[in-house]
Amino acid sequence: MPYYRVTYYIYLHRRLDTGDVFYVGKGTKSQKHQYQRAYEKKRRSALWSRIVAKANYQVEIIAEFFAEEDCFAMERELIALYRRRYDGGTLCNLTLGGDGLSGLTPSEATKQKLREANSGEKHINWGKKLSEETRRKKSESMKNSDKNLRGKKLPEWWKDRIRATKFGEANPMFGRTGEQSKMSRKVMNFETGEIYASVTLAAKAIGMPMKTLYNRMVKDKKHGTSATVMRFVGEGRSNEFTPEHKKAISKARQGYVPSPEQVARHSRFMSGPSNPLRGRKRSKSFTEKVSRGNHPAAKKVIDLSTGVVYGCIKDAAKAVGVGSNTVSSWLNGKTPNPTSLSFITNDVQALDPPSHLDKIT
Structure with a gap:
């Protein structure tokens, strides 16, 4: 058709x-x-x-x-x-034709007059409430109407009408290809540091079909492989980039702020069934591994007045009787520290070597 x-x-x-x-x-x-x-x-x-x-x-x-x-x-x-x-004819037309109002946009003054004439108590349905019988009839009428498509597939003629409104110049993306498209993503050659405005331009530069390059970059990101030297700007393993390349990437992303749509999409992903960690529980061995100061990032804390050493901030907070965030704020200098707690560092041990290292919790 x-x-x-x-x-x-x-x-x-x-x-x-x-x-x-x-x-x-x-x-x-x-x-x-x-x-x-x-x-x-x-x-x-x-x-x-x-x-x-x-x-x-x-x-x-x-x-x-x-x-x-x-x-x-x-x-x-x-x-x-x-x-x-x-x-002397049969028509009741008042004019000779050709004077339709399609496309006419009323002025703001006209809109305001219409708004005032049909708002509040002046509205024809002001204060009226549909009876249960009327509501039931309207509901049945809508359910039995041909326009009710709930659970039905769109007929082909309807699909053709929708397709016609998005075809050719009617499509909002008509003529917007490559870097002109709002969906365009910057690509970087991590061997040379050169940045391209779109996948199409990057593919032309290395003599590869655009779709092939795109699929290889997606595969590299998903499986950690190196099928191509190209990466989307902002993606890729950090150990693959030299300091010069990192500077080039930082310059390309300077001033980048995620759009509200990107933030919302990320939020839906993390809270929905697509989240890979959704429904998964930590094993007992993993919990024991990262608890009580066994985590690689845990910092030991010492009480300088007693010499007691704690495996992490959480253990020190329990001993003092306050929250771990409060102790973290003290130790990081964000708020005044009213206690003698301190992170164990070379300086602290050299200045005040503890005499009770056997009292380790």
């Missing part, structure tokens, strides 16, 4: 008792409302309403257009053909 998007159409209203056309109209076709204006009875003239009150009528969609000007031209031709009642 060819990709197209028809946005304007011409319709006729024809009386069933006489067969005469009494109205020629032009409508705009949208993704949600296909021919809504052609079947509406609201926003019609008094003459149109009097005709409809006397006789039934049918709606005929006779033409569709890409350009609105072409649609207006046909509307004027049909009105001239059938002629208005004022001109």
Whole structure:
């Protein structure tokens, strides 16, 4: 099926008792409302309403257009053909056509007047509450409507309409390729330190298809391999980069701040089922390994007044009767230290060698 998007159409209203056309109209076709204006009875003239009150009528969609000007031209031709009642014809149209309001944007003053006229107590539904019966009927009507797609697959004609709105120049990413794309990522050659604005440019530089280079970089990141010398800026093992390369990466990422979308995506990943540590518990051996000062990063603490040595801040905090964060703040100089606790360093041991090293907790 060819990709197209028809946005304007011409319709006729024809009386069933006489067969005469009494109205020629032009409508705009949208993704949600296909021919809504052609079947509406609201926003019609008094003459149109009097005709409809006397006789039934049918709606005929006779033409569709890409350009609105072409649609207006046909509307004027049909009105001239059938002629208005004022001109001896059968139409109740008040104008000669071509004067539609599609695309008209009301001024802020007009918007404010409409807002004031329909807000608060002036609103038609102010203070009203739908009865349970009315709510039940509306619910049943929506469930049985053709527009209710819950649990259903979209029909092909619907898919074609969606596809048409995203095809070619209608696509917001049309023409935005390579470094112009908002999804573009910088790539660095960690052997030369050269940085490329996108994967495409990096692939051209080494004479490799873009998709091949991308797959190899993703594989290197996932498995820790070295299938290519290219890396996304900000990714890669630190031992693969020389100090010059690290400076180049730092300069490329200078001023980089994660976007709110990136932060939210990371938060969803860490809190969702994709988190690799979700649901996993530490083994007993691991817990014993990292507890009571056995962790490689643990710092021993000494009480200079008693000579007692603690394996970590947590043990010292328990002995003093305060939280471990409080003791950490004391020892790191963030807050005044009211105790004689101190980290064990070469300086501390040389200045005040403890005489009770046998009292190790």
